[in-house]
Amino acid sequence: MVIEISQETFDDAVKENVEILGLGEEEAVEEAVKQFEAQGVDLSKIIKDQMSKQQYEEITAAVQKVEQLQKTKGDVDNINKALDDLRLECDKGIQYKIAAGKAEAYHILLNTYEAFSDKTVKINALKTLLSLMTKQPDLLDDRGVAFIINNLKVQPQDVEIQKLILKWAKECCVMHEKNRQKIYDSHIVDVIKNQLDDLTPVEIIRETLSVFRALVLDDDVRVEFGRAHEHARVIASETLCSIMNLLTRFRGEEQLNLDIIVTLTALMVRAEFCKKVEDAGGLELIKTVMETFCNSGRIIRQSFKLIKALAGNDECKAHMPKKGYVSILRDSINASMDSAQTVTAGLSAVAALTLRSPENSKQFFDEGIPEVIVTAMKKHDSDKAVQKTASWAIRNMVSRSKYQSAKFIEIGAEEALRNDLKNFKEIEYDVKAALRDLGCKVNLKEEWTGKGGALTNRNAKRDNENDNEYED
Template sequence: MVLIISQQTFDDAVRENIEELGLEPQEALEEAVTQFESQGVDLSSIIKELSLESSMEDDINAAVKKLKDLNKIDTPDKVLMDQMDVIRIECDKGLANKVAVGKAGAYNVLLDVLDTKRTFIVVERICLKTLTSLMTKQPDLLDSRGIQAMFRFLNPKVDFDLKKLTLRWIKECCVMHENNRQNIFNARILENLKDLLKDSNPEIIREVLSVFRALILDDDVRVEFGNAHEHARIIASEFLCYLTFLMKKFQLDESFIHDLILTVTALMVRNEFCKKVKDAQGIEMVMDIMNNFKSNERINRQCFKLIKALAGNDECKSYLIHKGLAPILTSALNENKSGITAVAGLSAIAALTLRSPDNSKALFEAGIPAVIVVIMKMYSDEKQVQKEGSRAIRNMVSRSRYQNETFLELGVEEVLQNNLNKFKDIEYDIKAALRDLGCKVNLKEEWTGKGGALSTGGFVS
């Protein structure tokens, strides 16, 4: 279980370091961080900055109070907007400033502004921008009143910018906050998002996709168990077929396609969802997209990840190669082999060829061995590349030993042997590749029987 402390506990520790140990403020801050980290405390949600000067806090309090007072009287919209801009600019200065603005009560004041019927729609736009700025990395402020305000602006008939800004606000409130995700999800937001997906404007749909991805995050260390999988299951069950259809509708829109494939991949949490994508002709769409964006690193990287996810289903794994993916994948990886893209491509190859000699044969005939070895030589010091490359080689040759000679002629044995000295923590994968290539390797017997009991590394069962 991760150890968690409150912001107040952290601030008190910094103050004690100053008052009792006589440290300078910056030294006191660094000492507090070191102290808590040595105790195994997670500080990811803690503001590790010096407190604002009291004069600055006074200015923030005054700015929030002025906005509150202006909203109570018949104030010109321009004056109200200018005052919200003052608060938003303050929030954008840093996390410590956001916290100070939040403590001054800006959240409720901004919701009061939204509740006040204004004839000038730009007031609401500025208000939503200010709320988003205030709550980015500070989502704890959200309550039921805020969720009600969100839903008010998710109607398809609402102004375009208001919908877009509201979706961005929702997304920021879901990041690193499991309770917000659950509360928003349980408020039946999917019904609103379903209507918005019918919008013909790709900008709105992209914002909806970002909300989908935020709802299935599992990044809140304060919660032992989240609902990420369940949210993904429900979203995928209801929307996956339509999202696959959107691949065809927007197949030439680079930014949209990237976000769409990223979202579809994130929703692949069950075996049956792979089949759902296949039945909706998603596999053909992915290959068309790879052909349309042959040299686009971002899109091909996401396509590799989606292919790996789809290969988790045996039927889809065979279908991918049957439909002609092998030469497309080989060409894409050959053209897009920066570090993180190479890892995604090699991982896709490993997934496609696992216990599948037919897939291995097709990729072999498409020239993938040369691409694998070139990448491993190119990134000889990158552990993740070497790990995925070793897995890809092992799966390629494990049931297709006729490929060994080709891999060895390409010089892969030297690469793997060098890796044994460099990367001890991926030794298993490297040795498995060497073993199946028929190379000399010193294998370690992990499990031995002693008097009816099994033991490994001192553990006895």
């Protein structure tokens, strides 16, 4: 578990450094950071830049102005102006958001939304609430969860208001497992899954997909175990068919297609879901997306990740080369060769599709993938991620197809891998394993030794001759 402290604790430590040690404010902050980091405290959510008294008073006054106008049902123009001013204050930085939160801005904004029937006030209140709680989701309480669900149930609902509520729901889930579970347990999936139907505007579909993705995040360091897998399982079971239909209905919508691909990848947590995608014609649809948006680096990169996820199902993995995925992977990696990030994702997909599959490996070999892999290694010789995934791809291709080794060595794979041994100590095992499976001479370290006992370790087990391939 990660050790965390409150903002107040950090501020008190800074104050003590000033008053007791006589340090200047900047030195006091630096010393406090060193003290807490030495204790293993996570300071990622702590504000180190202190607000001046005047700045604190300004944002407090902005909150109070909104509260006053809300209680007196002030003029619409005046309340909108006050909301704009508060939002601008919150947009200045996280310390301003925290100060506004301490001044009860969260409840005041909810009260304002409920007190005014004017649409512009409701939209402004939601925009300000979104600004207040972006990167500060701790403010959400049971009232806020009920507010989200009840307003999403309202039909017909204004598109702009609905979009803002979905955005707010997503932000409340980011880096906050407790909020995720609260929102999920309020049956939000049942409420919004119908937003994927034929009558829903594209912008609402996109926000709905973003909520689904937020519900399956596992990014809160404060909790040891989350429920991301369970959330993904249920969302996939209830929405996969509808999501696949979106790929058919919106072939020309680039941004929506990207959202769909990213969402599908996040939901591929079980082999049965990969098969469900295939049964719905997904392999053809995903290939069509890659062909349609071949010049979109983001779509190609995310498609590589989805291919890797789908390869977790043995049937999908066997069928994908027959659907033309070998050539499209080759061509897409070549076309994206300047982007190390995209190349890494592409090589990872190659590694996944050739894992324990000599049939797939042969097709990749025949289509010229060895040249693509080695070209990527030479092009990005200083990029550790590219070199690591390339070593996986080489290893998986040759481990059960030894006849391919000569070709890899001929085009420079051994030289590239040996350079990696000099440059990247962190991936030494991966590189040596690739060299070993290529049949090259390599010194494998025995991490643990002993006499008269059954002393073993993880690396010794991984170096067993039967463990010939990489599996992510």
